[in-house]
Amino acid sequence: MIRMEEIHKSFNGFPVLKGVSLEVKKGEILTLIGGSGHGKSVILKHIVGLIKPDRGRILIDGMDLSQLKGNQLEALRSRFGYLFQGGALFSSLTVFDNVAFPLREKTKRTEEEIRVKVLHQLEEVGLSDAGHKFPAEISGGMLKRTAFARALVTKPEIILFDEPTTGLDPVIAHTILDLIQSIHANLSFTGIIVTHELGRVFPIAHRVAMLYEGRILAAGSPEEILSSGDPIVRQFISGSGEGPIQFSER
Amino acid sequence: MASVRKLGETTLWGLQRIGRMGLFLANAILCAATPPLKISWIIKQIWFIGFQSTLVILLTGAFSGMVLGLQGFYTLNRFGSTALLGPMVALSLIKELGPVLTGLMVTGRAGSAMTAEIGIMRISEQIDAMELMGLNPFRYLVVPKLIAAMIALPLLTAIFDVVGIFGGYFVGGKLLGVGEGTYFGEMSNYVRLEDVLEGLYKSLSFGALIAWICSYKGYHAGFGAEGVSKATTQAVVLSSVLILFWDYIMTSLLF
Ligand SMILES: Nc1ncnc2c1ncn2[C@@H]1O[C@H](COP(=O)(O)OP(=O)(O)O)[C@@H](O)[C@H]1O
Ligand SMILES: [Mg+2]
Numbered sequence: 179m180i181r182m183e184e185i186h187k188s189f190n191g192f193p194v195l196k197g198v199s200l201e202v203k204k205g206e207i208l209t210l211i212g213g214s215g216h217g218k219s220v221i222l223k224h225i226v227g228l229i230k231p232d233r234g235r236i237l238i239d240g241m242d243l244s245q246l247k248g249n250q251l252e253a254l255r256s257r258f259g260y261l262f263q264g265g266a267l268f269s270s271l272t273v274f275d276n277v278a279f280p281l282r283e284k285t286k287r288t289e290e291e292i293r294v295k296v297l298h299q300l301e302e303v304g305l306s307d308a309g310h311k312f313p314a315e316i317s318g319g320m321l322k323r324t325a326f327a328r329a330l331v332t333k334p335e336i337i338l339f340d341e342p343t344t345g346l347d348p349v350i351a352h353t354i355l356d357l358i359q360s361i362h363a364n365l366s367f368t369g370i371i372v373t374h375e376l377g378r379v380f381p382i383a384h385r386v387a388m389l390y391e392g393r394i395l396a397a398g399s400p401e402e403i404l405s406s407g408d409p410i411v412r413q414f415i416s417g418s419g420e421g422p423i424q425f426s427e428r
Numbered sequence: 429m430a431s432v433r434k435l436g437e438t439t440l441w442g443l444q445r446i447g448r449m450g451l452f453l454a455n456a457i458l459c460a461a462t463p464p465l466k467i468s469w470i471i472k473q474i475w476f477i478g479f480q481s482t483l484v485i486l487l488t489g490a491f492s493g494m495v496l497g498l499q500g501f502y503t504l505n506r507f508g509s510t511a512l513l514g515p516m517v518a519l520s521l522i523k524e525l526g527p528v529l530t531g532l533m534v535t536g537r538a539g540s541a542m543t544a545e546i547g548i549m550r551i552s553e554q555i556d557a558m559e560l561m562g563l564n565p566f567r568y569l570v571v572p573k574l575i576a577a578m579i580a581l582p583l584l585t586a587i588f589d590v591v592g593i594f595g596g597y598f599v600g601g602k603l604l605g606v607g608e609g610t611y612f613g614e615m616s617n618y619v620r621l622e623d624v625l626e627g628l629y630k631s632l633s634f635g636a637l638i639a640w641i642c643s644y645k646g647y648h649a650g651f652g653a654e655g656v657s658k659a660t661t662q663a664v665v666l667s668s669v670l671i672l673f674w675d676y677i678m679t680s681l682l683f
Contacts, residue, residue, distance in 0.1 A: 223556070226560055228556050228559065228560070252562040255560050255561075255562055256562055258560065260557070260560050262553040262556065262557060263553070264552050264553060266552055266553040266554050266556065266557040267554070268549075268554055268557075269548075269549075269552075269554070279561070280561045283561065283563055284561060284562055284563070
């Protein structure tokens with residue numbers, strides 16, 4: 179369904195992606211792991227066309243992203259839900275209005291229909307009581323839930339999660355992952371979850387890919403990755419300070 | 429050789445910048461000219477740019493007028509023509525000081541906030557989120573500011589002028605003794621419609637200029653909080669300089 183072929187991308191002459199190839203099948207959840215600053219968010223943004231590759235192709239259902247015209251790209255994007263790392267909620271709108279925003283602006287539904295849908299969506303992510311609050315007034319976990327609700331309210335086929343659990347306390351992180359899993363059981367969307375906290379994400383991943391130094395170093399089922407013989411993968415999984423990975427955080 | 433090359437690079441870089449800013453404005457105008465207009469976003473901006481600036485404009489307008497009254501009185505006194513204090517204060521305010529000082533005050537008060545607001549939306553990925561929803565961020569962020577500033581600036585300028593004229597009367601008339609009939613009577617003899625229109629055109633174009641520069645700088649803010657603070661400073665400086673530059677161009681072209 180999603181296919182990246184040999185993607186290269188530099189920022190200001192500094193190469194971030196050096197030939198990333200990746201495939202995600204319909205209905206599958208892929209977990210993308212890798213150190214911080216290695217370009218995981220950059221990969222997600224390539225998939226929705228927010229960043230254009232210097233070289234390489236991105237195919238969604240066989241359609242080459244770079245060949246799409248304005249309204250074709252818009253139609254394609256409407257099939258995606260995207261959870262930005264910081265939530266990217268509109269700070270001038272309440273939680274309710276944030277979730278309602280894509281419906282109000284992009285559909286011709288009545289205000290009453292929208293209200294029903296939004297309340298239902300807020301309930302699904304456990305935020306029934308927070309609709310009147312502003313993003314600045316709620317906790318990090320609630321922020322991510324609101325962003326999740328906003329992404330879900332348009333019933334996307336593909337959802338990209340950028341670090342959905344980073345910065346949350348372990349219990350809340352766990353409930354977010356449970357939420358992703360239960361909604362996947364209902365909607366069976368195709369998903370990519372970017373994270374550097376792999377331990378928690380392994381249970382819900384169908385496949386795992388590891389990004390290292392601008393390339394996909396290893397990809398396979400969680401079991402394959404866990405039993406990998408590659409010293410870099412092993413070091414990353416064990417979280418050890420000793421091994422081939424140097425101080426590569428940028 | 430190296431210096432020639434450097435010069436060429438700088439020139440190209442500058443031209444590219446100007447081109448990008450021009451395209452930004454063209455895109456904003458195109459969006460403003462085609463429906464849908466986001467009326468509620470425009471009203472919010474008029475409230476923010478216009479209403480919230482009134483106190484600052486009242487204060488600066490009053491003091492500018494008072495200084496003009498004082499300086500004007502002593503200057504005109506040397507020529508024995510203090511009777512012309514009214515028109516002198518009014519023309520200075522209506523043609524130059526009103527639009528320019530209002531533009532500079534609004535840049536400092538609202539323009540910097542525009543840049544910061546859009547810049548924060550950029551770095552917190554709110555603009556990306558909007559694009560992914562298939563919505564054009566220009567319609568929600570840039571166009572309302574452009575229209576609101578073009579509505580608010582002439583109104584604020586009018587307030588500035590009126591308050592300034594009364595400030596000048598307070599000093600020149602009440603304190604220094606120019607008669608009320610002389611002050612306002614000579615004013616209506618000498619101030620023509622063209623003078624008022626000149627001020628109006630100036631304030632309209634300053635409104636557009638502030639919204640354009642400050643939105644552009646926010647929209648293209650660099651990475652991180654540092655990028656936003658840098659963009660804000662640049663927006664205020666560039667917008668202020670351009671207001672004075674454009675004021676000169678308009679004065680020399682119009683009259
Ligand atoms: N729009 C951009 N402009 C310049 N540099 C960028 C941009 N987006 C990302 N980068 C750089 O690319 C690298 C990878 O960033 P990112 O994908 O955010 O890392 P992460 O794996 O933590 O998500 C970083 O060095 C970052 O500074
Ligand atoms: Mg990231």
